[in-house]
Amino acid sequence: MTSADFVRFASRALYQNRRRSALSLVGVVIGVIAVVSLTAIGEGALRYVNDQFASLGNGIVMVVPGKNDTTGDMPLGMGGVPNDLTVDDAIAIQRRVLDIRTAVPMTVTTAAVSHRQRSRQVTIVGATSEFARLQRLELALGSFLPEGDLDRGASVAVLGHTVARELFGHENPLGSTVRVGEWRVRVIGVTARRGTQLGLEVDETVFIPTATGMRMANKSSLTRIMLQLQPLADPDVAIRRVVALLTERHDEEDVTCISQDAVVDSLGSILRVLSLAVAGIAAVSLAVAGIGIMNVMLVTVSERREEVGLLKALGATRRQILLIFLLEAALLSLAGGLLGLGLGTGAVAIGDALVPAVSIEAPAWAAGAVVTLALVTGVVFGVLPAWRASELDPVAALQGH
Amino acid sequence: MIQLEDLWRTYVMGEQELHALCSVNETIEAGEHVAIMGPSGSGKSTLLNIVGCLDSPTRGKYLLDGSDVAGLEEDALADVRLRRIGFIFQSFHLVPRLTAVENVEMPMIFAGVEPGERRERAQGALAAVGLSERRGHKPSELSGGEKQRIAIARATIMGPDLLLADEPTGNLDSRSGGQVLDLLGQLHREGRTLLVVTHDPGVARRADRVLVMQDGQIVKRVAGSKVTNLASLFEEGEAAE
């Protein structure tokens, strides 16, 4: 008996009972759809997070005031109010910590930006010319902030794409004056459309020189310092050196360093938990589907007792009968797996179209794994019914009892 | 060819023991045509199933061509059924989803015959039972007589030397029953051993010998030509007991 004969024999039987076969597939189909779409969402989320941080730049470390634990959500302020972060701190880091290539002193506030009758509340970021390189910002018009402007603070601004569009419409804003709070600044650039990015909505931001930002806020302190590591620097070592330097300058440890790697890592581990949950759902739904297949096959075997008796009378061995019914279960689950993969991929494609910000797509490994898993499930749960068929007493089976 | 010595088949049902066969002794020569008669429940089918290696005796010996079949493994028994024995049943037992030619092919699938050769042989066998033009029909599209002739083609496709028929005409009208019996007679004349279980004295008359069974025993052996009617067989049988 060749394997093609087995497959043909089994598939004919399934086709004859196509309504029941179809019903028994539902469990497998649902399980596979669940796994395909959940892995697609998980992978999509992971890719989204990675993309976000990749566009922020690799090897970026933020220094913020306040001492706290390493994950850096909530400054605890143990020793009272922390010392201010200053432009001098930034200069000192850049000069004295060799692992650091660039230090960008930054202020972040919100203020109303207006031009003629139009006004908008936006994020005002004080930064240096280096910021554009670190963030891979591209400009649609003009240029970014001037270089070497750490003390003076020119009254200039670079508008985010959306801000420029809202204040100026289709007019060219370059050279125009806008009001930022009480201050008047000249527009020297407009950023290219960037979209939302974790931490900063570039399109809805106005960039000004750091010194200008401090002057506007009437403060001498920074909101944070953005550091770029030297290409081969070890982030942990660099962070330790930066913290040591600032502790020396402030006489206490009152800053926190947040590395993008750490944030990506912790988000990644959340997503890995999600993957485990997907695996759990896969296991449970396929077990349920497998039991469904087992029940259908048990019914099939008891309905086809006479046929089994006949096969034995004609000289089929127990192994051959076992194989016929095992193949039926395997074909059922394989069909369910492929159908579920098709429907799941379709559902993922629809979801992908509905949520343009996140690109979701079931990874190829998941598609292969889940179909294989469905097939294995069918075989495993098909063993008992097939074994029962092969053990039937031929005389009793031929009489139908 | 077939030697049965003190053959018993006992069913245990709770406390009770039911002897479907008790101490059957019989020898059937190769090429013989033997009919088995007897009232319902007398053990005819049980005897035929044991001879056909579908069932095993509880006690006693069954020698097929001198070798003890009772001691064989399942797989070896399956092989005996595949190559040496052809079964024909009262209710035909065709697989409903398969066409006539596919039904005839089935034993060859289990024997591992190549698809091309299989189809060729099956079509030859269908031609031999006069049903070539029915090869693509499903059993539901065939008459009872046609189904039984297809079952005969299937039973003979592996070239067995022993044909076992359990009331082969039981579900047929006399005309198609006659065709089936003619076919079986022809197969017997070609040299096969033929055992037919029947209620019909007309069927039994065609046999060389008739075994009359009652309560699990062979109570009488008569020449086929001597069979006139049922009543006479059993009266004499009971008298002999």
Ligand SMILES: Nc1ncnc2c1ncn2[C@@H]1O[C@H](COP(=O)(O)OP(=O)(O)O)[C@@H](O)[C@H]1O
């Ligand atoms: N599986 C079984 N379990 C119990 N008794 C059975 C079984 N098969 C057959 N019998 C009994 O064995 C006896 C002989 O049966 P069988 O050979 O089928 O008779 P026949 O074919 O002559 O009508 C009957 O009394 C029947 O009820």
Ligand SMILES: [Mg+2]
């Ligand atoms: Mg019977």
